Structures are given as structure tokens and as C-alpha cells.
Amino acid sequence: MYIVAVDLGAESGRVVLGSYSGEKLELEVLHRFSNISVTLNGRVTWDAPNIFHNILLGLKMAVKRVGNEKISSIGIDTWGVDFGILDKLGNLVSLPTHYRDSYTDGVSDKIAEKVGKERLYARTGIAVWPFNTINQLYALRQEDALALREGEELLFMPDLLNYWLCGVKKNEKSIASTSQCLDITGDCYADDILQELGIDGKIFSDIVDTGTILGNISPEILREIGVDYDIKVIATASHDTAAAVVATPFDDPENAAFLSCGTWSLLGVERDEPLTTERARELNFTNERGIDNTYRVLRNVMGLWMVQRAKADFEREGLDYTYAELAEMAKSVDNLGESLIDPNDLRFFAPINMVKEIKGYCKETGQRIPQSVSEVMCVILMSLACAYRFAIESLEEMTGNEIEYLHIIGGGSQNTTLCQWTKNITDRIVTAGPVEGTGMGNILVQLKSLEQVSDTETLREIVKRSCDIITYEKNEDFDYIYTQYLKVTQ
Numbered sequence: 001m002y003i004v005a006v007d008l009g010a011e012s013g014r015v016v017l018g019s020y021s022g023e024k025l026e027l028e029v030l031h032r033f034s035n036i037s038v039t040l041n042g043r044v045t046w047d048a049p050n051i052f053h054n055i056l057l058g059l060k061m062a063v064k065r066v067g068n069e070k071i072s073s074i075g076i077d078t079w080g081v082d083f084g085i086l087d088k089l090g091n092l093v094s095l096p097t098h099y100r101d102s103y104t105d106g107v108s109d110k111i112a113e114k115v116g117k118e119r120l121y122a123r124t125g126i127a128v129w130p131f132n133t134i135n136q137l138y139a140l141r142q143e144d145a146l147a148l149r150e151g152e153e154l155l156f157m158p159d160l161l162n163y164w165l166c167g168v169k170k171n172e173k174s175i176a177s178t179s180q181c182l183d184i185t186g187d188c189y190a191d192d193i194l195q196e197l198g199i200d201g202k203i204f205s206d207i208v209d210t211g212t213i214l215g216n217i218s219p220e221i222l223r224e225i226g227v228d229y230d231i232k233v234i235a236t237a238s239h240d241t242a243a244a245v246v247a248t249p250f251d252d253p254e255n256a257a258f259l260s261c262g263t264w265s266l267l268g269v270e271r272d273e274p275l276t277t278e279r280a281r282e283l284n285f286t287n288e289r290g291i292d293n294t295y296r297v298l299r300n301v302m303g304l305w306m307v308q309r310a311k312a313d314f315e316r317e318g319l320d321y322t323y324a325e326l327a328e329m330a331k332s333v334d335n336l337g338e339s340l341i342d343p344n345d346l347r348f349f350a351p352i353n354m355v356k357e358i359k360g361y362c363k364e365t366g367q368r369i370p371q372s373v374s375e376v377m378c379v380i381l382m383s384l385a386c387a388y389r390f391a392i393e394s395l396e397e398m399t400g401n402e403i404e405y406l407h408i409i410g411g412g413s414q415n416t417t418l419c420q421w422t423k424n425i426t427d428r429i430v431t432a433g434p435v436e437g438t439g440m441g442n443i444l445v446q447l448k449s450l451e452q453v454s455d456t457e458t459l460r461e462i463v464k465r466s467c468d469i470i471t472y473e474k475n476e477d478f479d480y481i482y483t484q485y486l487k488v489t490q
Contacts, residue, residue, distance in 0.1 A: 001452065002071045004062050004231075005442035006055050007240065008078040008157070010263045011035060011308060013051060015058025016436065017065055018443035020452065024466045025443060027436050030065060031058035037098045045095035046157070048084060052164050059225045070229050074165070074217070075236030075446045076158040077243045077438060079263075080178030080288075081133045084160040085151035085203070086169070093147045096157060099131035100350040103143075107135040115193050118281065123190050125274045125287030126180040129300065130349070133179030134197070141198045154203045158238035165221060165233050168214040171205045172235035174242035177289040182207075184274055186289045210237050210291050211449040236445040241266045241298070242290045246441035246456065247434055248407045249463045256405035257392055258298075259422075260437070261412025263305045265343075265384060267391040268298025275398060283394050284344075291445060292456055297399075299391040302343040304412055306380045309354035314373055321373065327417040330377035337481030339367045339375070341383045342489040365488045385421040385478075386485035392426055405429045409437035413470075423472040425482055434467040 191201040237243040274287040413432035
């Protein structure tokens with residue numbers, strides 16, 4: 001059986017072909033493409049039509065790859081919070097705005113003044129970040145934007161792309177839950193809060209459960225990609241973190257945490273109930289929806305975005321390194337941990353120059369200022385490992401459960417320096433893999449929707465049979481580094 005996953009990140013997109021034998025799932029990345037943002041009239045936007053064009057290119061490759069066999073279905077996952085707004089004819093009013101655009105600066109405080117930050121958290125379970133959908137909509141409302149004046153229906157990014165594939169307008173629950181507009185139950189929007197903010201809740205499309213079969217790819221697109229059979233469009237775990245967690249090789253989710261490691265690092269636990277205590281709000285933990293109506297209680301950490309931006313800064317200086325080379329260079333630094341940062345400081349969210357901001361943070365906190373490429377990379381990766389331990393210990397404090405395992409999934413699981421330092425810092429059982437965890441989780445949800453697999457536990461057994469999972473051994477005691485991290489960040 002062949003299934004296609006489209007996995008879209010903030011930096012790049014992948015079209016992945018999955019082949020399921022009944023025992024194992026094999027993945028083949030057929031098409032990779034850059035996900036390029038475009039600045040128009042001073043606003044950073046996503047080139048959604050180009051993304052869709054690349055999805056169709058990948059589908060054509062998949063059709064060619066399977067030959068006389070058939071593709072059963074396709075599912076799309078993306079980053080959270082961003083959206084497109086359609087007019088009454090179903091056309092996109094304007095290109096979706098990038099979540100790192102500055103138009104939401106200061107909006108969180110204005111919303112808190114109107115509805116109360118405690119009430120907003122209790123109602124939605126979502127941590128405060130400047131990019132949340134509710135902030136974007138409030139900002140558009142305040143500027144009387146064309147998108148809201150002419151808009152009839154809002155679709156989150158994967159739901160917009162699904163609509164273009166099959167003509168069905170629905171918002172899948174896991175992606176909608178990132179918005180801070182959804183009620184904590186996940187079954188309806190927080191209409192009263194939206195109304196108080198001047199946002200018409202009727203603009204949101206209906207919510208569907210994770211794994212809902214939306215329909216078939218439209219006849220026009222089937223002709224374009226060259227097939228004469230139906231391909232189902234499935235609202236998979238449409239938020240990339242939700243998909244990645246499906247592919248986390250848990251043995252016992254109650255004493256294990258996941259770390260979906262990519263542009264963002266998202267560390268948390270899977271639970272049957274949300275966690276909306278005052279302490280959870282203070283620590284900025286969020287409650288997003290997952291497969292089987294579970295909750296992902298997690299903390300956002302700035303993640304490998306910092307490496308991506310630092311790499312771009314180095315390139316502007318004529319220093320061209322691969323990500324693997326940068327990770328290896330970090331290990332060459334003497335006196336590890338002498339300079340550390342708080343990755344979640346908002347100065348690192350969308351800086352003009354990431355390296356300058358890192359040096360500025362170290363100077364302002366009285367630490368040694370990193371000079372070389374190796375030292376900058378050491379600061380980033382060691383600080384991330386410390387941030388992971390802080391998130392784990394916070395979860396243990398709030399839930400009362402000891403976390404023995406940390407499963408690192410996604411592209412960051414290939415960063416052996418980060419994985420090893422995470423092991424040394426956290427002193428938990430640390431495993432790494434699968435690398436293509438998001439694409440794999442995307443396909444696994446589709447298998448369940450197609451009734452090829454009966455339950456989520458079986459999905460995770462497929463992961464273990466299909467992937468190499470690396471277990472890290474502690475090779476150095478980094479407790480002293482974590483103590484220093486707490487001193488400079490708390």
C-alpha cells in the first residue's frame with residue numbers, strides 16, 4: 001500500500017512516499033523544496049500557491065514512482081497558527097502572513113487587558129506567544145484589514161492546502177488547537193472571548209477530528225498528475241508536532257517525554273487530560289490536541305531556528321558550513337558551558353542578526369562573549385540542552401510523574417552533539433529517531449483512517465519495527481553547566 005505525506009516546515013517542505021507492507025513502513029523522500037517567505041508591502045507572507053505547486057510536483061513524482069500500483073491517500077501537515085482567509089467565492093483574499101512578522105508585536109498584552117490572561121489560558125490551554133492566531137486576528141481587526149472585511153472563511157495552512165486538493169473546507173483539530181481560539185475541549189471555538197475581542201467566530205471553518213477522510217482529490221488535479229483512480233485526502237495529524245508525536249516510539253507514555261526537534265523544539269508529554277494550572281501558565285506550557293483526543297502538554301523552546309539564523313549570519317561573512325560541520329565544531333570548545341543563554345528570550349525570535357544577539361545576551365549577563373563560530377554554536381546547543389532539562393523538571397513538578405525517558409524525534413535527532421549533550425545534561429534515558437518522524441506520523445494516521453491499523457499502540461510498534469532508534473550513553477557529568485544556566489536565565 002502506498003501513501004503520500006506532505007510535511008511542511010518553516011524552512012522547507014518534503015513530499016514523502018510511504019510503502020506499508022503490513023509489518024513495516026518504508027519512507028522515501030521524493031521531493032524537497034525551500035519554503036520561501038515573501039515580503040509584500042512591508043509584511044512577511046507565505047507563498048502558498050508555490051507551496052501547492054510543489055505538492056503537485058511531488059505527487060507527480062509519486063505517481064511515476066509507484067508505476068502500475070495505486071496511491072491510496074495523501075495527508076498534509078504544517079507548522080501551527082498561520083492561516084489563509086477565503087472570500088465568498090472560495091478564493092484566497094491575500095497571501096497568509098508569516099508568524100514571525102512583527103505586526104503582532106505587543107498584541108498579547110492588549111488581549112490580556114481585555115479578557116484576562118488567566119481566563120484566556122483556562123479557556124484555551126494555550127501558552128502566550130506573539131504569533132498565536134488570536135493575536136494575528138486581533139491585529140488584523142485593529143487595522144481593519146481587507147482579509148477580514150472581505151473574508152468569509154478561515155482555514156489553517158494544511159486545511160487550506162487540503163481544500164485546494166479536494167474542495168472541502170474543514171479545520172482539523174490538532175492544527176486548530178494551536179490557535180488560542182479553540183476551547184480547551186477541542187470541540188468548539190471560544191466564541192465569547194473572540195466576540196469580546198471583536199473577532200467574528202463565524203469565520204472559522206468547522207472542526208473535524210484527526211484522521212477524518214475529507215474526500216478525494218479533484219478530477220482536475222487527478223488529470224494533472226496523470227492518474228485515473230481516486231486518491232483520498234485525509235486530514236491527518238495536521239500540526240507537525242501532533243504527527244511527530246504519533247511516531248514517537250513510546251513504551252510507556254506515562255514516564256516518557258517527547259522532544260520534537262526541528263526549527264522549534266517542542267518538549268512535552270502525552271496525556272488524556274489538559275494541564276491548565278496556574279504554575280503551567282506561569283511556565284508557558286501549552287495544551288495542544290493529538291490523536292485519539294489526547295493532549296500534548298508541552299513547552300516551546302526556540303530550537304534549531306537559532307542554528308539556522310546563525311548559519312545565515314556566518315554565510316554573510318563568507319563562512320560556509322554545513323549543519324553537520326557546525327554541530328561538530330561546537331564540541332571543540334574548551335571549558336564547555338562558560339557562556340549560556342535563555343533560548344526563549346524573545347530577542348532570539350526574529351533578530352536581524354542572531355550572532356549579535358547571542359553576544360549581546362552574554363555581555364549583558366556578565367558572561368564570556370563567544371568569539372568564534374565554534375563558541376557561538378556551543379552556546380546555542382548547550383543552552384538548548386539545558387532548556388530541555390528545565391522543561392522536563394517542570395513537567396515532573398506539575399504532574400507528579402517521574403520522566404525516565406526522553407525520545408528525540410525529527411531532524412534534530414541527527415544532531416549527535418545536541419543529543420549527546422542532552423543526555424549528559426538531563427541524565428534521562430535518551431533515544432533519537434525516527435528522523436522523518438513527522439512524515440512517518442502523518443502516514444501512520446492515514447493508515448489508521450484507512451483501517452489498516454486498529455489503534456495507536458500498534459502504530460508505535462510499526463515505528464519500532466521500521467526505524468533505527470539510537471540510545472545515548474552518558475559520557476560526562478554536566479550538572480555544573482545546568483547550575484550555571486539557572487543562574488543566568490532565572
